[in-house]
Amino acid sequence: xxxxxxxxKRYGRKTAVDQVSFAIEPGRIYAMLGPNGSGKTTLMKMAxxxxxxxxxxxxxxxxxxxxxxxxxVAYMSTEPYFYSWMTVKDVGRYYADFFEDFSEKRYQxxxxxxxxxxxxxxKALSSGMMAKLKIAVTMARSAKVYLLDExxxxxxxxxxxxxxxxxxxxxxxxxALVISSHLVDELEKIADTAIFIKQGHLAGxxxxxxxxxxxxxxxxxxxxxxxxxxxENYAKADEI
Amino acid sequence: xxKLMKYELRKTLFSKLILLAVxxxxxxxxxxxxxxxxxxxxxxxxxxxxxxxxxGIFYIGIESxxxxxxxxxxxxxxxxxxTPKSSWQILGAKxxxxxxxxxITGLFFAALAAIDVSAAVLYIGGLQEFLDTVRRVTSMxxxxxxxxxxxxxxxxxxxxxxxxxxITTGYLAIVLAATVLxxxxxxxxxxxxxxxxxxxxxxxxxxxxxxxxxLLANSGAVIAAGFVLxxxxxxxxxxxxxxxxxx
Numbered sequence: 001x002x003x004x005x006x007x008x009k010r011y012g013r014k015t016a017v018d019q020v021s022f023a024i025e026p027g028r029i030y031a032m033l034g035p036n037g038s039g040k041t042t043l044m045k046m047a048x049x050x051x052x053x054x055x056x057x058x059x060x061x062x063x064x065x066x067x068x069x070x071x072x073v074a075y076m077s078t079e080p081y082f083y084s085w086m087t088v089k090d091v092g093r094y095y096a097d098f099f100e101d102f103s104e105k106r107y108q109x110x111x112x113x114x115x116x117x118x119x120x121x122x123k124a125l126s127s128g129m130m131a132k133l134k135i136a137v138t139m140a141r142s143a144k145v146y147l148l149d150e151x152x153x154x155x156x157x158x159x160x161x162x163x164x165x166x167x168x169x170x171x172x173x174x175x176a177l178v179i180s181s182h183l184v185d186e187l188e189k190i191a192d193t194a195i196f197i198k199q200g201h202l203a204g205x206x207x208x209x210x211x212x213x214x215x216x217x218x219x220x221x222x223x224x225x226x227x228x229x230x231x232e233n234y235a236k237a238d239e240i
Numbered sequence: 241x242x243k244l245m246k247y248e249l250r251k252t253l254f255s256k257l258i259l260l261a262v263x264x265x266x267x268x269x270x271x272x273x274x275x276x277x278x279x280x281x282x283x284x285x286x287x288x289x290x291x292x293x294x295x296g297i298f299y300i301g302i303e304s305x306x307x308x309x310x311x312x313x314x315x316x317x318x319x320x321x322x323t324p325k326s327s328w329q330i331l332g333a334k335x336x337x338x339x340x341x342x343x344i345t346g347l348f349f350a351a352l353a354a355i356d357v358s359a360a361v362l363y364i365g366g367l368q369e370f371l372d373t374v375r376r377v378t379s380m381x382x383x384x385x386x387x388x389x390x391x392x393x394x395x396x397x398x399x400x401x402x403x404x405x406x407i408t409t410g411y412l413a414i415v416l417a418a419t420v421l422x423x424x425x426x427x428x429x430x431x432x433x434x435x436x437x438x439x440x441x442x443x444x445x446x447x448x449x450x451x452x453x454x455l456l457a458n459s460g461a462v463i464a465a466g467f468v469l470x471x472x473x474x475x476x477x478x479x480x481x482x483x484x485x486x487x
Binding site: 050067071081083098 | 243246247250251254315316317318319321322323324325326329423483484485486487
């Protein structure tokens with residue numbers, strides 16, 4: 001469905017992503033995990049063409065990602081990006097103008113659930129409200145792949161439940177969700193596969209259930225093992 | 241493309257409304273000067289209207305470059321580059337919207353000038369004098385129109401092509417700063433120097449076009465060269481954006 005092959009991105013002397021390869025399959029919810037600066041955001045941005053790789057590429061249904069793949073791959077950035085003159089209603093109109101899979105009805109439902117009103121100005125929203133707006137407008141699309149970068153950032157505990165519910169409602173046999181977060185515990189409840197990124201490398205991909213059944217470990221345990229003391233061996237996937 | 245153009249217009253709507261508001265105040269002063277024989281109002285109105293016409297058209301071009309710079313260098317870039325649109329469409333919408341804005345602004349000020357001059361002639365000169373003036377102007381106009389309409393068109397298209405060339409060269413400089421020069425020291429300064437060098441090369445190229453024997457043919461060649469270079473700058477910018485631009 002969505003696959004990256006030997007993808008590399010450098011920023012000056014720093015290699016943000018180094019020869020990473022993996023495939024996203026439909027019908028799954030992926031947790032993309034790793035500390036700050038590990039390369040998760042760069043990977044997601046390359047998947048939608050916002051960032052151009054230096055080597056390798058992302059492929060959607062076998063074709064290098066381009067403007068056409070953005071019709072079916074929805075991305076939610078961790079940073080606010082709406083035009084400052086926009087209201088919540090304008091944001092919905094903008095998405096309706098550009099994305100055929102955008103449902104205004106679904107957007108309205110999500111806004112009500114998130115306690116946002118159409119007349120609110122985006123520049124006046126708090127970080128928590130902005131996070132809710134971003135998730136509402138993204139999940140109002142009927143995409144085939146959702147890439148959600150830190151959707152739970154700055155969200156209080158109660159609102160977190162609403163956001164998690166709106167994300168999981170999109171799950172379907174032909175849909176894949178990739179969610180990055182520092183909140184490993186929260187993601188463990190909903191993800192069935194965990195992708196660990198460490199220092200720009202793929203540290204490993206594990207099915208959550210298999211990890212539990214075969215190794216007796218939770219995703220949190222695995223996270224500690226990879227990123228804590230003694231996790232140096234996970235720096236490169238080919239060393240696993 | 242139309243949807244992209246709609247949002248490009250929305251981004252610059254505020255400054256265009258300010259231009260319109262200042263023009264409206266100047267027009268009111270001008271008309272008050274004409275009808276109330278208020279010389280100071282008339283003078284101020286004419287000055288500000290001429291200022292608005294010249295600076296307004298100039299600023300619309302400059303603002304287009306400022307908006308493009310912001311679109312590439314802030315997170316607002318996602319609003320454009322997350323849509324299922326190519327760099328060719330995104331930059332094309334900017335060029336189109338800006339060209340149309342300039343054209344309409346020019347047309348608006350030309351129409352306003354025509355109306356104001358007519359009003360002044362009609363009111364200040366008196367009816368008989370006005371009719372004499374109209375008769376005189378009409379006879380001159382008939383003669384002039386056959387000669388100067390071509391000149392007017394040449395001047396208009398020369399300005400349009402050279403202006404579009406300057407703006408698309410500016411787009412290229414901004415793209416270079418955001419791509420091949422990104423993260424490098426003094427990238428803004430280097431891209432500005434590159435802009436000046438490219439503009440110099442373009443004007444040199446145009447000034448060395450072969451003599452085609454007549455003013456019309458030479459002017460046509462200059463206009464055509466301007467449009468070709470505009471296309472080249474646009475194409476080069478889009479080509480680099482498609483391959484190198486990371487936002």
